[in-house]
Amino acid sequence: MKIGITCYPTYGGSGVVATELGIELATRGHEVHFISYSQPFRLTEPQANIYFHEVTVTDYPLFQYPPYDLALASKMAGVAENYDLDLLHVHYAIPHSVSALLARQMLAKRRRLPFVTTLHGTDITLVGLDRSYLPITRFSIEESDAVSAISRDLREKTLAAFEIERPIDVIYNFVNCDLYRREAAAGARAQYAREDERVLVHLSNFRPVKRVLDVVEIFDRVRQAMPAKLVLIGDGPDRSSAEYLVRRKKLAEKVYFLGKKDHVHELLGIADLMLMPSEMESFGLAALEGMACEVPAVATAVGGVPELIEDGVTGFLAPVGDVGTMAACAVEILSDEARLREMGRRARADAQARFCASHIVPQYEALYERVLSRS
Numbered sequence: 181m182k183i184g185i186t187c188y189p190t191y192g193g194s195g196v197v198a199t200e201l202g203i204e205l206a207t208r209g210h211e212v213h214f215i216s217y218s219q220p221f222r223l224t225e226p227q228a229n230i231y232f233h234e235v236t237v238t239d240y241p242l243f244q245y246p247p248y249d250l251a252l253a254s255k256m257a258g259v260a261e262n263y264d265l266d267l268l269h270v271h272y273a274i275p276h277s278v279s280a281l282l283a284r285q286m287l288a289k290r291r292r293l294p295f296v297t298t299l300h301g302t303d304i305t306l307v308g309l310d311r312s313y314l315p316i317t318r319f320s321i322e323e324s325d326a327v328s329a330i331s332r333d334l335r336e337k338t339l340a341a342f343e344i345e346r347p348i349d350v351i352y353n354f355v356n357c358d359l360y361r362r363e364a365a366a367g368a369r370a371q372y373a374r375e376d377e378r379v380l381v382h383l384s385n386f387r388p389v390k391r392v393l394d395v396v397e398i399f400d401r402v403r404q405a406m407p408a409k410l411v412l413i414g415d416g417p418d419r420s421s422a423e424y425l426v427r428r429k430k431l432a433e434k435v436y437f438l439g440k441k442d443h444v445h446e447l448l449g450i451a452d453l454m455l456m457p458s459e460m461e462s463f464g465l466a467a468l469e470g471m472a473c474e475v476p477a478v479a480t481a482v483g484g485v486p487e488l489i490e491d492g493v494t495g496f497l498a499p500v501g502d503v504g505t506m507a508a509c510a511v512e513i514l515s516d517e518a519r520l521r522e523m524g525r526r527a528r529a530d531a532q533a534r535f536c537a538s539h540i541v542p543q544y545e546a547l548y549e550r551v552l553s554r555s
């Protein structure tokens with residue numbers, strides 16, 4: 181198949197899923213065309229069957245808001261014609277599914293160009309529920325040739341909040357279990373911690389929804405119970421306040437802010453435990469990537485996270501903001517080496533069994549085939 185993929189190319193879960201999906205599809209022999217305003221950040225290596233088409237928005241004094249969604253629609257239609265695409269797959273409803281709908285209409289007299297929309301979470305839970313965006317988001321979801329959501333929880337929320345009656349498939353986030361594995365990271369650990377120290381890790385875009393300050397609070401309690409280091413991967417609006425809290429608590433020697441990293445699979449495996457105390461996660465891709473590296477997560481029981489983590493078996497779940505419980509879970513598991521490693525092995529086994537790319541990517545292929553088989 182020839183597939184056009186559009187996503188937010190910057191640091192964020194939906195862009196990661198879209199990019200990893202494109203890479204997996206290209207490896208399986210499909211031709212993949214990324215269409216976006218910049219090259220997706222995880223698309224670091226040149227790879228056969230992958231092409232990138234940059235969307236440029238012309239600025240003009242009259243435009244207070246340059247119309248990216250229109251430039252994207254034009255580019256989608258152009259790429260579809262020039263490269264004979266079979267379909268478009270857009271990640272994140274706003275504005276991508278609206279642009280895809282326009283591109284489909286632009287070509288309708290000459291050729292068919294169906295589009296699939298994948299919902300990732302904040303496009304529904306935050307952005308789509310803003311009254312000004314709700315009608316257009318609902319319309320583009322209704323008009324999509326197929327729609328998938330990344331968890332059952334997100335599907336139910338979408339159906340309820342948008343009063344949508346069309347079917348929505350659930351296709352979970354996935355991880356490449358060959359790439360994400362503990363052995364891959366063995367050597368890097370010594371850069372951050374001594375043998376006798378535990379390593380906690382957090383991976384996110386540091387948006388308020390991630391509650392990065394809770395990460396610091398939890399870590400502060402853990403390091404009072406045992407020698408430990410905290411490694412924070414990513415960047416975003418709450419990084420400065422997290423850095424300030426770290427300084428105020430005199431933890432600077434124990435906390436590493438690594439910023440954005442391309443190859444997180446090389447880092448996650450240095451950790452003993454992940455902290456994901458988010459306000460909301462429709463799935464929690466970072467926790468899955470950790471699980472594949474045998475790093476269980478202490479997380480919040482929100483959104484789709486309970487579909488990913490089995491409390492006490494492959495990680496821990498606690499209420500949002502309950503840093504005391506999360507710290508207690510962390511201390512408990514980090515104090516018991518045998519149980520920690522067993523939980524890590526179970527987490528990886530579960531990631532392999534339910535969320536491995538080899539298991540999930542065929543579900544997207546089947547969705548595409550279903551769409552294309554409709555006349």
Ligand code: GMT
Nearest residue numbers: 192193194300301460461462463464465
């Ligand atoms: O979490 C973010 O802020 C990024 C966001 C995105 O759309 O880029 O992530 C969402 O999509 C990920 C991939 O499908 C999910 O794993 C995250 O749980 C989801 N984030 C939220 O629901 C807050």
